[in-house]
Amino acid sequence: MKAISYSRYGGPDVLEYGDVRDPKVGPDSVLVKVRAASVNPVDWKCREGYLDGILDPVFPVIPGWDVSGVVVQPGAAITEFAVGDEVIAYAREDVLWRGTFAEYVAAPVRTLARKPRNLSFEEAAGLPLAGLTAYQMLTKVLDVTAGDTVLVHAAAGGVGSIAVQLARHLGARVIGTASESNHDFVRSLGGEPVSYGEGLAERVRALAPEGVNAVFDTIGGDTMKISAELLAPEGRLASIADPDVVGFGGRYYFVRPNPHDLQSLSDLAEQGVVSVHVSETFPLERAADAHRLSAEGRTRGKIVVTVDWAD
Known part of the structure; x- marks a missing residue:
């Protein structure tokens, strides 16, 4: 699959777009076809090594913790989601490794919720973290x-x-x-x-x-x-x-994945209580530009990276 990854800490220039191996789908994870992933300041801070004291990197690292997309394969232990379900996730794990700036991500079920039906994939990607x-x-x-x-x-x-x-x-x-x-x-x-x-x-x-x-x-x-x-x-x-x-x-405080909290947020978005403002979108191959813009610290709302699917 295509993804953005980095093999060492550094500035935006260490980000590379290319082929990486497809993620394996464990019993407690869900393979998601990524439609959009939002950029958060923690993404470029991880890339520059600022979180090395608490998160071990497994290079090459695919950045990104936010995602919206469609379920294509539930793990063997999954009963909550089925093929075709539209979902969002704060897909953070305890190491820096398989993030969401990719065509597919195997997201732990503990990080997932159903996507708000009234939000676009781009808006929904900005909701989790x-x-x-x-x-x-x-x-x-x-x-x-x-x-x-x-x-x-x-x-x-x-x-x-x-x-x-x-x-x-x-x-x-x-x-x-x-x-x-x-x-x-x-x-x-x-x-x-x-x-x-x-x-x-x-x-x-x-x-x-x-x-x-x-x-x-x-x-x-x-x-x-x-x-x-x-x-x-x-x-x-x-x-x-x-x-x-x-x-x-x-x-x-450092935010933690919680499927119940995330579903509550999704429900509030459907009720019109919470909206997500997307200031700018970038295609996956331009994720480095998205990181640069995020690091400027002047963004209104969210910056989102999108995956272009023909189907």
Whole structure:
């Protein structure tokens, strides 16, 4: 099959498009014909070796954890899915090896859910990692409930844009940081936008004088430190970007595959609660360009890689 892979850590230039061996379908996995795979910042961070301390690479590595596609072969132990089912997955394993930037992926059943019928394959591919991150952070880490005021950083990004929608669905008021050009987009999601940069704390306090109940940090560094000062008494702080958050009384969190959470997200998408904004698509052979664009950190919503099938 055709795939994108890399045989050593490095920049986008280490990504190669070509033939790799077809994946084997274990008893607890499902062979998925890939229609689309989204790009996440963790993809290029893995490629550059930043996660080497926690994930062993098995070179050549096929990058990508997000996928949408069609089941072509269930494993021998699979009863949940059948040939022809349209599915999505956060197909992360405990090693860097057989990712989703390929024509086919053997996804563990523990990572799969049914694709939202109202989303295109491109939109659906952008839901798993970003959506699960937002869902798990809001409901299991920050414990957001109706009446809370939540500060979401990078509210126009892949994770942030879904977090805004989910927090609003939970009944929270949402303040979201974003560049000026993305303020209307954040408003369309139900958030109250504020600009990044100097004076951020004052802008947030003007909207929430008594502080915010929860901060969803996706940036880290100084932004996270400022966020800790904006918390109301008993406020909660969590970050997906900076482990140093624990020093400010917060929690660092790394999203995990969960088929029940992912199916809940799919259901919410079908109900119109959650939408996925795709800013740009690239064909599989141009995945390196997709990685470059993602690394710039200025994307609205999601970047998606597509596999072109004639049938």
